[in-house]
Amino acid sequence: MTPTKKQPNRHTRVRSDHARELAEDYVEAIADQIAAAGACRAVDLAALFSVSHVTVNRTMGRLQRDGFVTTEPYGPIELTPAGRRLAKTSRRRHEIVHQFLIALGVSEAVADVDSEGIEHHVSPETLAAMKAFVAAQ
């Protein structure tokens, strides 16, 4: 019998999607904020995510530990090269999911909200199908 790679089941996959989710949303937001305002401060993220600045701080600690951001005390939040790469692919995927929902006929307001959650569970194959659907519009 062919030695089959142990496949995580679908619930295991969803759990790992969620483990990456915060990182994806934060680096995307940090990149946007830097592009829009020249720098990203903790207070910007707290407002965007509707969480306390303490939660942002702790999250930044994890993202720094994981190599996605750098900060110094009282300084702005910067992205590492890995953070920029993750931001880019996350934004691209998010945009495709958003455009796809619009193409499906969903309203802008609902597409905004639903795509924010859906994006993290879309595998490359599904993303390609969504992209093709948008292009065929």
Add this chain to the structure above:
Amino acid sequence: MTPTKKQPNRHTRVRSDHARELAEDYVEAIADQIAAAGACRAVDLAALFSVSHVTVNRTMGRLQRDGFVTTEPYGPIELTPAGRRLAKTSRRRHEIVHQFLIALGVSEAVADVDSEGIEHHVSPETLAAMKAFVAAQ
């Protein structure tokens, strides 16, 4: 100006989606297991979700607290009326999302995995659009 209901932003919505997610997946699984085998035991759920039986136990405690299941020590897991209702609507939504991905051209294996995460972030408007797309196939 019209008094607008305070809208939670999209990240707040995603967080509340996730808070409901475990309950939705578990009651769906419990209903399936009861339908398939006549009764649902903790060990069945542990195998299905690939978690330890301790995790299932603690989760059952929360679901019991929230009024979705009932159990007695060493007894099988039962659904309350509220649990059955949640299972029914969750399964229906899950099925539509799954069928939709298939209709989009995604493979069965990938549709299985992706729909397990996506289902929890699909609002009624998006679900209606997916349903219409499947019907129009």
Add this chain to the structure above:
DNA sequence: GACGAAATGTAGCACAGGCTACACTTGCAC
């Protein structure tokens, strides 16, 4: 340069949802 508001940091808390190790119960084989 002093001051006050805004931003940031820190201590300490809570809950969800994972785990291992170990104890106890149940139920089936014999």
Add this chain to the structure above:
DNA sequence: GTGCAAGTGTAGCCTGTGCTACATTTCGTC
């Protein structure tokens, strides 16, 4: 009815992600 395997329960641990309260720093205004 004994015994063992499977199932279940419990203690105690961890990380992630949320919070309030309070201390400290920064920075623009005067």
